[in-house]
Amino acid sequence: MVFASACVEQDAQAVPKLVSGRTDHHDRRGEQDVTANGPLKLAALDVEDLEVISTHLQDAIMMVGDIRYLPKEKKAVFVMNRFVWDQEADKRTQEHERRRSALAISQVSAMKASKIRQNAKDAVLELLAVTFEPSEGPxxxxxxxxxxxxxxxxxxxxxxxxxxxxxxAWSTPNKPAHDLN
Known part of the structure; x- marks a missing residue:
């Protein structure tokens, strides 16, 4: 996926703000299922785009060992199993879907973790949100x-x-739920 960086001033007409693509999905019998959602591909260049990505990643689970910071490439990569919120449960089995996904964030100059045991590579983390806190310029x-x-x-x-x-995707009988008390 190629897109222009938000770090460079761009003509708003020339670059779409959100790039999304889905491919055809085949059911377990190998037949094309045009109603199912295929693999997700999104790009974020501003806060609104990042909010869309955050929505798709709510309740994703990952292991600490699946987090990588690549300082030479100025990139951070998170590999996770995301819950597919934009698809209803299977009517027959009442099962939901999860998909293996990767979030890559570029233009990263530093990465800090808080309240995460970085040496516990098998520890499981549940992602709640991805947000942006602006400073100077972009x-x-x-x-x-x-x-x-x-x-x-x-x-x-x-x-x-x-x-x-x-x-x-693979099926799961478990739908994430949060105790709001």
């Missing part, structure tokens, strides 16, 4: 907030993120 901090109070804070030159599903 720079700021992309914050990943996890259940239990853990956070990952990324210092970025600008918002430049990509979310992509990595493979086929």
């Amino acid at each position: 720079s700021g901090r992309v914050k990943l907030e996890f259940a239990g109070g853990g956070t990952v804070m990324l210092e970025v030159e600008c918002i430049e993120a990509q979310l992509a599903d990595l493979g086929a």
Whole structure:
């Protein structure tokens, strides 16, 4: 997926703000199912786009070992299993879907974690939200907030993120729920 960076001034007509693509989906028998959602691909170049990505990643689960900071490439990558919120439960089985997905955030100058045991590579994290806190110009901090109070804070030159599903969906009987008390 190629898109222009928000770090460079762009003509609003020339660059779509949100790039989304889905491919054809085949059911378990190999027949094309035109009603099912295929793999998701999104790009974020501003706060509104990042909010769309955050919505798709709510309740995604990942292991601490699936978080990578690549300082030479100025990139952070998070590989996770996201819950597919934009699709209803199967009418027959009442099962939902999860998909293996990757979130790549570019233009990262620093990454800090709080309340996450970084040496516990098999520890599971549940992502609640991805937000942006602006500073000067287009720079700021992309914050990943996890259940239990853990956070990952990324210092970025600008918002430049990509979310992509990595493979086929699988079914799960479990739908995330939150106790609001």
